[in-house]
Each structure stands twice: as C-alpha cells, then as structure tokens.
Amino acid sequence: MRKLLVMIVCIPMIILLSGCTDRKEIEEQAFVVAVGVDKTDKPNIFRFTFQIANPEVGSSTISPSPNESPQELVSVLGADFLSATNAANSSVAKEITLEQVRVVIISSKLAKSNEFIHLMQTVPSTVELRLNAQLVVSKEKAADFLQQNKPKMETRPHKYYQYMLDRAKETGIIPDAPLSRFYYITEGDADLFIAPLATVKPEDKQEYKSEDKYTAGDIPLKGENKTQFMGSALFKEGKMIDELTGEETRISVMLDPTLSQQDFIANYKDPLKPDYKIAARFKAEEPKITVDYRPNGKTTIYADINFRLDVYSIPSTVNYISDDKKRELLRNNLERQLKQMTEKFIEVTQKKYKGEPFYWSLHIRRHFLTIQDYEKADWSKKIYPNAEIKMNFRLTSLEFGKVLRQSDLGRVKD
C-alpha cells in the first residue's frame, strides 16, 4: 500500500515536473528563419537582423488572422547571436528562438573582414542555432537583403529559403554550404570553402552571357523580385577572398566528391557551326580522384569524371543525330570543351588562390599514417599549388531527346 502511494505521487511528478522549468509554449515563441549579420563601425560588434516567421500565416490548419504579416524583421546590435536575440526582445513580444534558422546571411563586407571568423567561433557552443543552417553571402548589407527580398509566390519565408536554396543547389550554380561544413573546412585548414552568393540589387547592365557565367547581381533578370542566388563566395582560412561565377561554382561542385550535384541544363558550343549553341542536360557521376604523391618530386592528381549528356536542342540543325562521324566529333568536342573549361579554372585556383575549393585534401590523406606527417607535408601550401593535375572527362552516354532526326530548315525556308 505504501509502495503504491509512493508510486502514485512520484510517477506523475516525473512526467509533470521535468518539463516545468523548460516549458516553452509554441505560441509564446518567435521563430527566426533567417539571420543577417553586418559589420558595424565598432570592432567585434555586429548588426543582427532577424527575420521572424509568423506560423499562423500560410498554414492550412489554422485560419489566418487577415491583417497579420507573414514575417517581421528586427535589427539590433550585438556581439554574438544569442545576446542579440535578447536585445531583439525589446521590440518583439515573444521569446525569440533560433532553433528553426534555415539561413545565416553574411554581408560580403563582413565576410571579408578578420572579425568574421571570431563571430563564427561563437556559433558551435550555441545550443539553439543548428549547424545544418545554410551560410549565404549577400553582396549588399544583410539587413538590406532581408528587407528587400520579397518573394511573390512564397509568403512563408522558411519555405522560400528552403525551396530557393534546394533548387539552386540542384542546378549546381550555388554550393551546399551548411555551417557545419564551414567548420570542417576552416578548421581542417587545407581547402577553400565556398558559400552561395546572393543579392537583391542587380546591376543595370543587361548583358547576355552563357547561362552560368554570371555571379549574383549581373543576371539580366526582369521581374518583381530582384533577388538572385548565383555563384559563390570563396573563403580561405575563414575569410572571403573572391567571388566565383556560376560556372566556376558548378565546376567546383562537380569536382568535389562530397557534394552531390543533380543534373542541370547548360549550353555548349556547336563544334561545326560555332555561332550556334547546343543545349543539353548534363549529369556528372561522382568524380574519382587519385593522388600520386611524391614527397620530393612533383605530385600528380588524376581526376576522372564520367558524365552523361542529353542534348535537347541543336539550333544549327547539323545532323549530329544520325551521322556517326559528326556524332563522334561532337562527343570529342564536348569532352574537350569541358576539359578546357575545368583546366582553366584549376589553373586559377593553383596560381591565384593557392588552394582548391574541391575538398581534395581528403584524397591525399591515405598516403600518411599519422596526422603529424600529413600536416607537415602541407597540402594547401606545398602540394596543391605545385601539383600537376590531369583531368580526364569521359562522355558515357549521349542522347538526343525524343526526335530521331533534325528537320531540314533549308527546305523550310525555301
């Protein structure tokens, strides 16, 4: 009987009390979906802009209050993410939580400063901010970016970021850059890190380039939402050093076995009629990287990439489809085009950046038994910039869509 009494008292206590001190009602919380960070005049003080989502708007289960906005922006000064949330509470009624943060937007000015890495060091010890949030670099102030980014078709901001980033990642024009990856690469101190580049202030020049030769801002877009996600920011040792175009980002993603790239549609030069382009869906398999490491000589890196192309349109109407010779020519030419493009970029990384954003340091590690030996060999300073890199592109399948032969435009015109 006594035992029963104890049980009756204790068990509900365990269930009820354990949640008490840390109870948080969903209604009393303000969920931040995006944080923007800007540099200020004072050293190590940053401007944090929180984009808070209103969970009542846009969900089908609750009938929305008609006058509530789907989001709210608050901007405060602070030294780190957590203390800034408290300061922001001076204007937001609910408790601000960072648990649902999907993107952290850094202005490129901050990313290029020395303070950036110190700010980032405060993140891992923060329990709330999850390391799977994406890092995005905005060309203008992050506060402006958040203010002017007004997607027309996605009212709910968290869905907007998720869809936007996922789709752009699939096409390879921006890289996958969770915060965790920033730490692995920066702390590994051997490779370069790339983060998506975005802007809401496009430049005025409306110049056509091949679809992936842009960086954010110079895409000749016309539309109500000015936001552009294109290309990437290149970080070396926790500091942004340059911008990469969409094409260079695609190459980086393609060469990095740890990043997955879905297929994307791109234009290639028509080998027989150079004025025209060929549109094709490109799909690369995971690259095979092998390093022939010579401690005292020249290290050679072999990169084998198998890829597939589904050609969609041949505006020049050259008969690549049924003419074996021409098809073979196209095949070789495409392989060469890709190889040249990649080799050009690799040369830039070796000479200009003295490091690679492909996470290739992973592949030389197997040549060492201990970390001391590996760090002494110094991949980023000694091995990579001097290495010889041999690219090998192999087109495994070339398809031509659903037509069997091109219609003869000469006869049509006639």
Add this chain to the structure above:
Amino acid sequence: MVLVKRPLKTRELLTMAWFMVGLKSADTTPAMLAGHTKNAVWLVPIASLLFLLPSFLLLMHLLKKHKNYNLVELIQHLLGSKIGTLLCLLIFLSAFIVIVLDLRNYVEQINYLYFPNASTTFIFTIFLLVCFITASKGLESIGSISWMFMPFILFTIIFILWLGQSNAVWNRIFPIFGSGLGVILTEGWNKSSLFLEMFLLTIGYQAFREPKFFRRGIYLGSGLAFFFITFFYLTYAIVFDYNTIENVAFPYQETTEIVTLGHFFTNVSTFFMVGWLICSFLRFSVFLYLLVWTFGAIFKVKPFESYLLPFCFLILTLGSIAPSFVTNELSVREVVLEYISPIFLLFPFLLWVMSLLRGRRER
C-alpha cells in the same frame, strides 16, 4: 504470485550488458578520447578490447571453474577474506567513483542540451529517482524492461547510423592512425576501465537459471556493445573531421542535429533523444543495482536492496561537488579512469595465479 527462482535468461543479460557497455558510444567519451587520438578514435575501443580480453576471459574461466561463486565470493575465496575484501573494496570504490562521475556527466548533458533552464540538482534528483525506482524492482525487472525496449533502441541506433552516412566522408578516416599508433595503444590501455561494467556484471553470475545463460549473454552483449561503439566512433570520425571532433563535446547529439530526413523533416534530433534517454535510464539502473549488490556481497548484507536509497543520496551529494562539467569531464574523469584501469586489467591474473597455487596445494 510465486516467482520462479533465478528466472534470468540470456536475452535479458544480453540487452543489459549491451546497454551498459554500449552507451559509451553516445556520451562524451568519444570527445575525451578524440582529444588525444583525433580521427583514430574508433581504434581505441578495439585496442582496449585487445588489452581487456585476456583478463576478462580469465575471469570467466575462473568463474566457470569454481562453481557457485559470484565475483566477490570468488575473490574472497581465492585471496582469503582479508586481502580479498580489500580487493573487492577497491573494485567497488572504482565503480562507485565511475558511476558518480558518469551520472554527473549525463545529467549535465541532459541539462545543457534539452533543459537549459532547469537546475542541475533538480535534473540530478529526478534522474536518480527514476534509476532508484527501476533498480529497486530488481535485476529481473530491469532485464525484462531492457529486453522490452531493445527493438526500439536498436531501431534508433540503426536509423541514426544510416542517416549519418549521408553526412559521412569515408576518406576522413585517413590518416588511419590519427595522432599515432603509440597514442592509440596508450589510450586503449589507460582508458580500458571505461568498460569496467563487464567485470561488474559478473557479480550476477549466480542469478541465472544456468551459468551457461550468463556466459552466453555477457559475451554476446559485450560483443554487440563493442561493435556498436566502434561503429559509432567511426561514424563520428567521418562525420566530423579530425580538427572538429575534439571540440565536439556531445558527438551523438551533434550528429542528430546535422542529419535531416529529406526536405520536410529537417530537425529530427528530438526523436533520437528518446532512445538515448531510455538507454541511459536503463544503464544507470543496472549500474546502481550492481554497485549496491557488490556492496551487499562484500559486507554480507541481505537484502541489499535497502541500501539503494542511501547510495542514491551519496551519489547525488558527491556528484554535485565538481564545479563544472568541463572539470568533471576533463580533469577528474580522465584521471580517475587512468588510475583504475590497471586494477581491472590485472586482478584476474592475480586470481588465476592464486587459483593455480591452491590447486597445486590441494593436489
């Protein structure tokens, strides 16, 4: 209702041994080991196993040879009551210190990760209360509960390991020896007391319908535990790189935060917390029970279950001494483990020698 005497079977011990030893895979131990060995952290359990296996097999052999004894009785029988009691006390004290430090460690984890506003003492009390209630039901009940939760926990483990693979980069296991083979072996030797639960479990040698069940259960359970520990550590090493792994205090929870389930379920960490929490409750219930059992056996107290509550208070008081989690983990726990490792590595050999001498004298 009359309970059948000694109803424990292989499967209960299997799960208990597995959870007790295996939970090392999901606490701060990998972070502690990685501080020395970096990405070769997964080789340390293997090294420890190599060192521990001879002593453990010897102990099992002795228990088999001298029937009708459990761990404490065997030691007292072979070494005489004075020296035997001394050694038993030494083992008991090591286990006691380890449970105090480990409990504090787990409480801090729960506190820091899931209930940041609650006070440590409060969580400590609730945690101990749960363990006390579970433990006071006896080994049979804990065994059944463990077996009951086994499918759920197995599912959690496999699920997290499977999800972890999407973030894993296998090339990160290179350089294969991390900070060096020497470091791995020293760590394996020094920290072999991490697995002292295996020895402590032999106190229950007589609690089984047949000793065969016990042997089978402990071999299988510990084997599974070692397998999963190694696999978990390997996963941590390839999910976090060598520079990051030593900074991550709670690799299990950190892994659950990084993984996502496709587009829709991006924050799934809470799901993995439940299995972890159940597992830690079970582990400490068994641990507490075995500890008090050892105490009871040394001082010939029966029924020893009445000592559970005083021990809980003692643990709560001693566990609250360390000023912070980092002191508890890095200064105290690590040093203590290094000091008590030789005891567990060597005492079976002492017993064995005594057993040989005794056998010769009798002949």
